[in-house]
Amino acid sequence: EAGVTQFPSHSVIEKGQTVTLRCDPISGHDNLYWYRRVMGKEIKFLLHFVKESKQDESGMPNNRFLAERTGGTYSTLKVQPAELEDSGVYFCASSQRLTPTLTGELFFGEGSRLTVL
Amino acid sequence: GENVEQHPSTLSVQEGDSAVIKCTYSDSASNYFPWYKQELGKGPQLIIDIRSNVGEKKDQRIAVTLNKTAKHFSLHITETQPEDSAVYFCAASRETGANNLFFGTGTRLTVIP
Numbered sequence: 001e002a003g004v005t006q007f008p009s010h011s012v013i014e015k016g017q018t019v020t021l022r023c024d025p026i027s028g029h030d031n032l033y034w035y036r037r038v039m040g041k042e043i044k045f046l047l048h049f050v051k052e053s054k055q056d057e058s059g060m061p062n063n064r065f066l067a068e069r070t071g072g073t074y075s076t077l078k079v080q081p082a083e084l085e086d087s088g089v090y091f092c093a094s095s096q097r098l099t100p101t102l103t104g105e106l107f108f109g110e111g112s113r114l115t116v117l
Numbered sequence: 118g119e120n121v122e123q124h125p126s127t128l129s130v131q132e133g134d135s136a137v138i139k140c141t142y143s144d145s146a147s148n149y150f151p152w153y154k155q156e157l158g159k160g161p162q163l164i165i166d167i168r169s170n171v172g173e174k175k176d177q178r179i180a181v182t183l184n185k186t187a188k189h190f191s192l193h194i195t196e197t198q199p200e201d202s203a204v205y206f207c208a209a210s211r212e213t214g215a216n217n218l219f220f221g222t223g224t225r226l227t228v229i230p
Contacts, residue, residue: 004160033215042121043161043206043220056216091160093215101149101210101218108153108160 002026004094004109012115018080021112025074025094031055032075033095033106034067038088046090049075050098082116089113119144121209123221131229136194138224140207143188147209150183150190151218155204165192197228 005024013019025032034046046065047057051072060067064083069075079086089111100106120143130136142150148169153161167174167181167190174181178197183190190209194201207221 031215037223040126040222042123042222043208045216045218048214048216056214058216093160095215099214101151101215104151104163104166106163106215106218108162110158110160 004092004107006090006092006109006112008112009110010113010115012117013082014117015084016081018078019082019114021077021079021090021114023075023077023092023094023109025092026096026107029094029096029107030072031095031098031100032069033093034075034077035091035093035108036088037091037111038085043091046077079114082114084116087114087116119147119209119211119217119219121207121219121221123207123224125224126222127225127227129227129229130197132197132199134197136197136201136226136228138192138205138207138226139189140191140209140221141187141189142209142219144209144211144219145185145188146211147219149210150181151208151210152181152192153206153208153220155206155223157203161206194226197226199228199230202226202228 032049037043045059048055049069066078092109151166155161180193210218
């Protein structure tokens, strides 16, 4: 069974440009999460989808970030316009259950590294 | 909100030695403490977790201890092997969902053959 896949693995863009990151969760997982790790710091929660609905977007840093999950399958995270401080690794994770921490069933993708110059 | 501190940021050990990574948390209501291992080119993967009603948990060469009073928890790896080399993240949660999972800053462990 395929795991969580993310694309691209690495993106280098100029400040002010737009980047779209994509995440394909494990098939059948209704819950999809985005996290971000800025260089050397902690992994931080960005938002949580249940199917196509945003359950919690309290971690989104500002309105330059737009996440979508049309059809409740894959998700995209768009940064527009990108700023230097947006550089980091963006992780996607998925789970079957709403509270995956109860069962340890939270599966991460390998991450998309974003570098903003 | 929860604040998780993790030390050290880097750790090098000789193969066969033990490695210990320590974390502290601030929210006394946190009751679930997972540890994730991120190997090169891969995403974080859960390796062991502990809940607040338990003081210690072991799984082969890996063990985790929790001191609720001091708000400390630690990861212990014995008989380290080169394949243990990775970045390790601790985390704390109230078990209300993965949106309330607070991570430490990570420890890069290098096991020297």
